[in-house]
Amino acid sequence: MNATKFALLALALTLALPAVGAETPQKPGKGLHEIPDPELNLMRGRYTVGGNAVAWFGVTMVSTWQTTTGQSLQGAMTLGMDFSKGGNVPKVTFTPIVSITDANAPLPDSSGRSIDGSGLNNVAGVSQSVQIAGDGNRASNVMHLNVRNDGVVPGVSGSIAGNATAQSGDASAVASFDGNAARLxxxxxxxxxxxxxxxxxxxxxxxxxxxDGQLVSNRLQIDLVRESMAGNLPLAQNVAQAITLNRGIGGIGGQ
Structure with missing residues (x-):
């Protein structure tokens, strides 16, 4: 239910944008100051409007690939950002796992077949893509969003582990996080x-x-935990906290 409300709210805000953009710009009210574009560009969404602050943001990714030759590739990662302790930056944890099982037969010849997914680099928001030039393949992309408002942060311990890589012949598996982006x-x-x-x-x-005959799957889960802020905080103070907490994630420094 929370995920549905979250999606409907996002849709409502999206539909409202054109109408807002069509209005004649007005000067801010007395005592208020516009936030410049460079400042807005640094915001990363760690603050939720409506009296709720993000306490935890977590992502889990799992990818598997089984070939007709018996080769198996697997990769997984968990990325967590704990905002419950306050401060300017979250406590970040990252755990990657990758593995490859060798094939028991030569790889089939796929010369003459091609696909191009370069356009996905320009897509904003949520995207899922399947491109196949072959027969008898099974592929799936599954994504879940869980939203909780109880403020209970998962008891995750650890730190940012190094990137994980595995290589076996022409097969490779990579799970990485560079402070700005996570990739599996x-x-x-x-x-x-x-x-x-x-x-x-x-x-x-x-x-x-x-x-031909490949079996692959992607599973991604996003967990968002929110906690209520003190209701008597002045609006100006809430906005100031939001701007401070929303600075670029690239400066986390591994802690």
Missing amino acids: QLTIQGQGAVQQWLRSGSVGQSVQLTS
Whole structure:
């Protein structure tokens, strides 16, 4: 139900934007100051309007790929951002896992087949894509959003682990986080790629296959925990806190 309300609210705000943009610009009221575009550009959405602050933001990604030759590629990652302790930056945790099982037969020839997903780099918001140049393949992209308002942060311990990579012949698996974007990618040269990502303004899943009989899946889950702020805080103070907490995530520094 929370996820449905969240989606409906986002849709309502989106539909309202054209009408707002058509109005004649007005000067801000007395005692109020416009926030300049450079300042707005640094906001990352860690503040929720309506008396609720984000206490926890977590992402879990799992990708699997089973080939007809018996080769298996697997990758997973968990990324958590704990805002419950206050301060200017969240406590960030990142745990990646990747593995590859060798094939027991040569890879099939897929020459002459091609796909192009470069346009996905320009997509904002949520995107899911499946591109297949082959027969007998099974592919799935699944995404879940869980929203809780109880303020209870998951008891996750740890820190930012290093990026995880695995390589076996033409197959590779990578799970990475650079402070600005998280990415999970499985690739077999000449056969395709399976990807998931979270970056500024975009979250997505992509399957690209140029072979036959492949079995692949992407699963992504976003967990958002909100907590109520003190109702007697002045509006100006709430706005000031929002601007402070929403500065670029690139400066987390691993803690």
